[in-house]
Amino acid sequence: MDVQAELLKLQDKKYGQFxxxxxxxxxxxxxxxVRTPELRQMAKGLLKSDEAAAFLTALPHKFFEENQLQAFMIAGIKDYDLCLRELKAFLSYVDNWATCDQMSPQVFKxxxxxLLPEIKTWLQSPHTYTKRFAIKMLMDHFLDEDxxxxxxxxxxxxRSEEYYVNMMIAWYFATALAKQYEAALPxxxxxxLAVWTHNKAIQKARESYRVSVAAKAYLQQLKIKQG
Structure with a gap:
């Protein structure tokens, strides 16, 4: 399969501009x-094909959509060791928040x-999206029964100077305030947290329907004024 040619057949230029x-x-x-449902469908077919291994190792890719295909394929691998191996090979090539956030392997559950030792290693990475991915995995898998x-x-x-890392930290703590309020509140x-991240976490928590009205009012009082 000529993956790039297939992607171009699905092109929606207005969606691309968006x-x-x-x-x-x-x-x-x-x-x-290319719209996400079409990419997910294409990834399912590619993962089951004889060309899966060749595509997964053909890094770096040229197009954003190829990275999305790779992310969706990795997320669909049912063998944990294989999934982890493919993920590790790909993480350093992830160059945007969408590919990072939509790569959520089901087998990790x-x-x-x-998974936890791997997350701790990724947290130490200097690579923006590897660090962001680590925090997202903690948010997805370790704010409930575990x-x-x-x-x-x-x-x-x-601590990071990267916007996309700090936004994920804020998202993580907003979710923690929704799921583990008593533990997260202190x-x-x-x-x-860093000031910007602190205030953004409060903002996102106050936008959540899972946080009580009383908690939102209290959190508002905890915002740090920036001068």
Whole structure:
């Protein structure tokens, strides 16, 4: 299969222009303009084909949509060890928030214990989207039945000059305030986050329907004024 040719057949130029606004860090000519449901469907077929291995190893890709295909294929791998191996090979090539955030392997749900050491390693990476991915995995898999206070500590300790890392930290703590309010609240009360991230976490928590009206009012009082 000529993957690029197939992607061009699915091109929606107006949608591509819309995506360029959402992904300003990417070169406009690296975005073809293919809608996500079509990419997911294509990824399913490609993953089952004899050409899967060749595509997964053909890095780096030229187009954003090729990276999306790779992310969706990795997310669909059912063998944990194989999924992790392909993920590690790809992470350093991830260059945007959409590919990072939409790459959510389902098999990880059954292997959280093995996943945790990998997350801790990714948190130390200098690569923006590897670090962002690590925080997202903590948010997706360790804020419910496998929650532990130490995971909040891990994320609170992260300091970065990168917008997309700090936004993920804020998203993580907003979600923690929705799911583990009593545990997460002291991190806000004690101002454990960088100022911008602190205020953004409060903003996102106050936008959540999962946070009570009373909690939202209290969180508003904890915002840090910037002068």
């Amino acid at each position: 995506q360029q606004k959402l992904l300003p860090a990417l070169a406009p000519d690296s975005i073809i303009g 059954k292997h959280r214990g093995a 929650f532990d206070l130490s995971y909040l500590e891990l994320v609170a300790a992260v 991190f806000i009360e004690k101002k454990r």
